[in-house]
Amino acid sequence: MGLGPxxxxxxxxxxxxxxxxxxxxxxxxxYLEQARPWLEGKEMISSxxxxxxxxxxxxxxxxxxxxVVALVSGGDPGIYAMAAVVFELARDRGLPLGPGGxxxxxxxxxxxxxxxxxxxxxxxxxxxxxxxxxxxLTPWELIQRRLEAAAAADFVLALYNPKxxxxxxxxxxxxxxxxxxxxxxxxxxxxxxxxxxxxEINLTDLARAPGAPVDMQTMVIIGNSQSFxxxxxxxxxxxxxxxxxxxxxxxD
Amino acid sequence: MGLGPxxxxxxxxxxxxxxxxxxxxxxxxxYLEQARPWLEGKEMISSxxxxxxxxxxxxxxxxxxxxVVALVSGGDPGIYAMAAVVFELARDRGLPLGPGGxxxxxxxxxxxxxxxxxxxxxxxxxxxxxxxxxxxLTPWELIQRRLEAAAAADFVLALYNPKxxxxxxxxxxxxxxxxxxxxxxxxxxxxxxxxxxxxEINLTDLARAPGAPVDMQTMVIIGNSQSFxxxxxxxxxxxxxxxxxxxxxxxD
Numbered sequence: 328m329g330l331g332p333x334x335x336x337x338x339x340x341x342x343x344x345x346x347x348x349x350x351x352x353x354x355x356x357x358y359l360e361q362a363r364p365w366l367e368g369k370e371m372i373s374s375x376x377x378x379x380x381x382x383x384x385x386x387x388x389x390x391x392x393x394x395v396v397a398l399v400s401g402g403d404p405g406i407y408a409m410a411a412v413v414f415e416l417a418r419d420r421g422l423p424l425g426p427g428g429x430x431x432x433x434x435x436x437x438x439x440x441x442x443x444x445x446x447x448x449x450x451x452x453x454x455x456x457x458x459x460x461x462x463x464l465t466p467w468e469l470i471q472r473r474l475e476a477a478a479a480a481d482f483v484l485a486l487y488n489p490k491x492x493x494x495x496x497x498x499x500x501x502x503x504x505x506x507x508x509x510x511x512x513x514x515x516x517x518x519x520x521x522x523x524x525x526x527e528i529n530l531t532d533l534a535r536a537p538g539a540p541v542d543m544q545t546m547v548i549i550g551n552s553q554s555f556x557x558x559x560x561x562x563x564x565x566x567x568x569x570x571x572x573x574x575x576x577x578x579d
Numbered sequence: 580m581g582l583g584p585x586x587x588x589x590x591x592x593x594x595x596x597x598x599x600x601x602x603x604x605x606x607x608x609x610y611l612e613q614a615r616p617w618l619e620g621k622e623m624i625s626s627x628x629x630x631x632x633x634x635x636x637x638x639x640x641x642x643x644x645x646x647v648v649a650l651v652s653g654g655d656p657g658i659y660a661m662a663a664v665v666f667e668l669a670r671d672r673g674l675p676l677g678p679g680g681x682x683x684x685x686x687x688x689x690x691x692x693x694x695x696x697x698x699x700x701x702x703x704x705x706x707x708x709x710x711x712x713x714x715x716l717t718p719w720e721l722i723q724r725r726l727e728a729a730a731a732a733d734f735v736l737a738l739y740n741p742k743x744x745x746x747x748x749x750x751x752x753x754x755x756x757x758x759x760x761x762x763x764x765x766x767x768x769x770x771x772x773x774x775x776x777x778x779e780i781n782l783t784d785l786a787r788a789p790g791a792p793v794d795m796q797t798m799v800i801i802g803n804s805q806s807f808x809x810x811x812x813x814x815x816x817x818x819x820x821x822x823x824x825x826x827x828x829x830x831d
Contacts, residue, residue, distance in 0.1 A: 339590060341588040379817075405696045405697055407705075412817060418807070418809045424811075428810075435697040436689060438693055445685040448662070449662035472733075477732070481724075482729075564663055564667050
């Protein structure tokens with residue numbers, strides 16, 4: 328289940344009810360802390376960021392013993408998060424799901440990309456692609472091919488996991504690839520810790536984006552050829568005023 | 580602001596508060612009906628599906644006269660929805676935003692694509708692209724180019740607005756394009772009216788997808804080369820079990 332971007336504000340009624348029903352709540356430390364006010368009396372099992380498989384295995388094991396389990400993700404559980412890991416593991420172990428087996432349901436949440444976009448204005452309002460820059464489980468060649476393709480076809484691009492201590496160069500390389508297809512003044516919105524303590528919003532452009540501080544808690548949204556900035560907001564037009572594909576007009 | 584997929588369950592606390600604070604609530608008829616139980620005593624202005632510009636203009640006009648206005652979208656307001664229209668119009672009219680001008684903020688919601696994905700399982704768990712098949716405001720050539728690029732680079736693809744009475748052929752053409760790059764047994768998840776009356780979930784594959792009934796209330800999610808079906812769920816693996824990019828294993 329997804330807790331949304333952070334804090335009580337972004338949680339859906341459905342997610343609150345799922346937490347209320349749960350006997351055991353599992354999750355990455357930061358997200359469990361976020362939900363702590365609503366978890367009184369429940370068993371909580373927190374673990375580190377890279378322990379996804381362990382967490383999913385533990386959730387399945389406890390559910391198999393009849394406990395009502397909530398496995399929490401920040402944002403949406405289906406976007407670079409835990410839902411797939413649960414299904415992958417269930418398949419690997421041949422666990423039956425549904426009637427007669429484990430009852431699994433996915434509770435969606437406001438994804439990090441939508442939370443970041445809302446803080447920036449409306450940068451995702453035309454076709455967009457999400458790409459994670461983490462090459463821990465995906466070959467960099469494939470990530471690069473996707474960046475090339477999305478940039479060439481003028482998708483708005485949302486970059487997840489742009490940089491970590493162990494992956495310092497992928498973010499710069501991604502911006503280089505996009506710069507082969509977009510103007511240097513293309514708007515770039517950078518949001519860190521949306522809705523959480525230490526939230527930062529940085530509206531810049533493709534030429535200056537390489538120097539911006541980013542980490543694993545940062546979402547980077549690169550505009551398409553029509554995106555513009557207007558009074559501190561980043562916007563990708565839907566095209567109601569003049570046909571889409573017309574001349575780009577300068578904002579601000 | 581976004582109401583999420585439908586019904587009270589999917590609304591965030593932040594969205595509920597925004598509705599509570601509003602004096603006037605504007606929106607497409609279907610979404611306003613969805614929110615009606617919480618709108619007692621408020622002025623409601625509903626309009627038809629294609630009246631986006633009128634609605635945004637009305638919202639800006641009322642806000643300019645000092646009213647507290649909520650302009651509602653289903654799902655997330657920043658993804659093929661109303662947020663961008665407001666900013667486009669404000670720019671076009673030279674309206675000042677922020678201190679001294681209109682205070683505009685975007686309240687995110689659970690997007691239709693995340694709601695559909697949760698009902699299917701976890702199909703969006705790797706890089707994905709959203710493409711609207713509506714060529715009302717976007718040239719079909721550009722839509723086609725994006726479909727080609729996303730399919731060739733093995734993105735999971737989420738198709739918004741697949742078909743309407745006036746646009747009968749774009750959905751079939753889009754599937755043809757993707758079929759040039761994916762196996763016929765690639766999982767395709769089709770969800771109509773997620774979280775609303777008449778919800779339908781159809782898990783099929785690329786070969787059979789052209790025959791499935793779809794309309795403007797339908798989300799179509801096409802798996803990447805690694806996506807699999809498992810006991811009625813559609814899943815795109817994150818790659819924890821075996822490196823991503825390995826052999827596709829057959830599920831079910």
